[in-house]
Amino acid sequence: MSQQSSDGHVSEGIFYLSRPGRLRFEYFDPVPITLFAEGTRAGIVNRTKQTMTVIPVGQVPLHILLRDPVDLGRDGMVRSVEVEGGLARVRMVDPGRPDAGAITMVFSTGPVELRDWIITDDHGRSSRISLRNLRRGVVIDPRQFIGARN
Numbered sequence: 662m663s664q665q666s667s668d669g670h671v672s673e674g675i676f677y678l679s680r681p682g683r684l685r686f687e688y689f690d691p692v693p694i695t696l697f698a699e700g701t702r703a704g705i706v707n708r709t710k711q712t713m714t715v716i717p718v719g720q721v722p723l724h725i726l727l728r729d730p731v732d733l734g735r736d737g738m739v740r741s742v743e744v745e746g747g748l749a750r751v752r753m754v755d756p757g758r759p760d761a762g763a764i765t766m767v768f769s770t771g772p773v774e775l776r777d778w779i780i781t782d783d784h785g786r787s788s789r790i791s792l793r794n795l796r797r798g799v800v801i802d803p804r805q806f807i808g809a810r811n
Contacts, residue, residue, distance in 0.1 A: 662686070662793070667786045676792065681729030682718075683806040698727060699806040722764045722780050725753065733766075744770065 662676040674688035686696040693708040703724075704715040718724050725731065725738070733739055733751060740763070741752045752765045760783055767777040774795070781787040 662790060664688075664788055664790045666788045676790075677801050677805055678726065679801050679803070679806065680727065680731075682727050683801075683803070684723060684727065685806050697806055698724070722762070723778070725764070747771065748776070749773075 662674050664672045664674070666672075672688050672692045674686055674692075677683075677685040677687075682698070682700055684696075684698045688694050695706040695708060697704055697706070698718050698721055701718055702715050703718045703721040704713050706713045718727065721727075725733070733753065737756045738753045739751060740754055741750075743750045747770050749768045749770050750765055751768070752763055754763045755761055762780065762782045765779040765781070766775060767779070768774060769776050775792065777789055777791045779787050779789045
């Protein structure tokens with residue numbers, strides 16, 4: 662996984678997803694942080710400073726992927742869909758907080774697979790997370806998602 666911020670900075674790491682309810686981003690040095698979601702909470706762990714900030718999982722833009730089942734058409738969340746060149750882009754906002762930013766998910770169309778997502782904050786700054794070397798069906802130790810473990 663790689664993440665490119667709006668200022669061009671690129672961070673590399675590993676992304677884990679175990680539905681429902683669990684995800685983890687572990688960034689390599691020099692960005693020693695881990696982002697996690699488990700159940701009802703999400704957080705950021707600074708592995709150098711050994712600090713952790715915890716927030717409700719509903720405040721994480723990717724909380725829509727953690728639901729069971731995922732329903733992208735729920736409650737007016739989808740604002741646009743564009744299909745071009747073998748890719749489908751779906752732009753979504755939280756209907757309860759439409760000014761809080763947006764997430765655009767990019768899927769390949771054949772076969773359908775999540776490739777990227779772009780998080781745009783309430784100030785218009787965006788970060789693009791690109792997935793590569795995806796492996797499906799891998800059993801992930803549930804302890805990978807426990808924030809306090811870091």
